[in-house]
Amino acid sequence: MSPIIQGIITIIIGVGGCVAYFYFANLVLDKVIFPARGEKAGRNINRANAVRPWIFLFPAMFALGLYLVYPVVGSFMRSLYNRAGDEFIGFGNYAQLLASEDFRVAFFNNILWVIFVPAAATFLGLLSAQLTDRLKWGNIAKSLIFMPMAISFVGASLIWKFVYAQDPDIGIINAIRAALGADPLDPLQIPFWNNFFLMVILIWIQTGFAMVILSAALRGIPEETVEAAIIDGANPFQIFFKIKVPQIKSTIMVVWTTITVLVLKVFDIVYTMTGGNFDTEILPSYMMDFMFRDDGLATAVAFVIMVTVLPVMIWNIRQSRAEMR
């Protein structure tokens, strides 16, 4: 069966099934189980209304439970077993990871990514938000800086291969170096700094995201505060750093944490650019080295990533609960 036809059938079954489920579940609830008739009509209506939220929620909860909650537990359990999955070895996989030089390199690089990418993307986003807000052609500028958001990590990596290529007739960096009289070099093979060259790609993608959100936040700042600062003789830099930035601190935090979480998921860039060679491995790409080969180690790496995300998760939940109150 052609995949396209299979796709169309899936859409019909999926959408039709959803609609049918919600419609008939409601119908059954109202007409069969708790009919709003007879002597118990009032009680039945109340009962039906108590059950209804769960009918609405059930498909989403089931899918979330199966595809996101179960894997947290399932991955952890699997990480306690050996490669074949038939022998319980406790924290053996974790011990093996800790003892491995590659894991330490990946972990260290990951820390670099987690520190540098969100910081740089947020800073550049804030800068471009503030600068473009004052310009007539600011919206065009914004949309061009925002554009890389739509590009896949694989596509972005290829785009940047044309920047980093060693051949001075292809890579623009080496073309500039050649024009200045320097020998061509491969930026992706320079120890330590090659990590940063890879990070640049993710920063290039994420700056637009930070800019869009921070620009909205900047516009939401009450004008009186800025006016008062101007009357008091503050210069534009003071206005920006001392008046505006403190007022959008919480939004900056949201942007920062969102990008942090993203950094911990992105394996595509390292995978396409260097394949983890030249000491550029990070945890997500390190995990893919074990995927299909050693499920025990793969899940152990995944769980390490999960533990790294945990503080952000807790912070997010707290934040959202505070907002709801």
Added chain:
Amino acid sequence: MDNIAGKKPALVWATNLSVLLLVLLWLIPTVGLFVSSFRDRDQISASGWWVAPFSVELTYRTRSDAEPRQEGDLWIYEGNIFETAEVRESFESGESSIAAFGLRGREPGAFEAGQEVENRDGGTITVNADGSYVYTATEPDDRGPRVYFVADTPPDFTLDNYRTVLTADNMDRAFINTLTVTIPATIIPILIAAFAAYALAWMEFPGRALLIAAVVGLLVVPLQLALVPLLNLHNTIGIGQSFLGIWLAHTGFGLPLAVYLLRNYMAGLPRDIIESAKVDGATDFQIFVRIILPLSFPALASFAIFQFLWTWNDLLVAKVFLPSAGEAQVMTVKIADDLLGSRGGDWGILATAAFVSIAVPLLVFFTMQRYLVRGLLAGSVK
């Protein structure tokens, strides 16, 4: 009030310039890819894309195909080298000039144009800058001598790369596979999430706050955790690595964002409308279908765009949940696993493949940017 501070002309200039610089920095890499995808393979390796509109010095080889005429005891071949059969096609489009020529493939540019060079068998050969050549030989030869030359070649923009990528490299199949993955994976979660979001936004029941917190928590669960257990699960229940598997996976992974975005939006809808509908005797199902869904269109659209971009651009889930064989590959996998390996040095093909894969997301981005921005803001700024 910004304008007061920004009215100093120097500052306005500085702002304009720095934004221009930023935009250029952000745009240049993509432009490079775009230009390269239209350039001829030889031209790409001979000069950078930033000089694409100018002529390039390229090396050619050809053979004289003129009829010799006898003059004393010498045989003379005359003609224009650009018109010889082997290279004619390359020079049809415009003016070219010869910088150097040579007689051996190892040194194609050994002699300057216009120089008279002795051939091995005692004859001489001259190739002028305008392409005209004179070759003299002591004996007639049914084939003219092999000549190498370096010529300024006019820029050559072609669609050949696109033709190669779409036909020879199976990229058309990968394109259709990507569409096949993306569309169901975008549509199915929307409906599931919309009902759940309505319940979380407008229905009262115990444990609601806890569920919302759980959704927020699930937003950041790293996908990596899901790969091994779910692939095993899919294998156990017989789905295995298939389109059905990846649709289900994308649906599951997209739900937290969908529920979160839609709930935030629905919670902000005016209470009066919903309450007056309830007073008029509408059931929750009717309220949802008739009032909430149409009013939530902007949020539905922005989630749809997010999910579309994410599934279209995804490499990780496709690598794990789809078979790695060629006929099921999506474009990202095709590029990362196939083309980078087999066509690693063929920059024109790589650029074209990348551009084919980012064209649709860019189109969606530029036409629906409004909804995308709105969705981002609903998700992050309260």
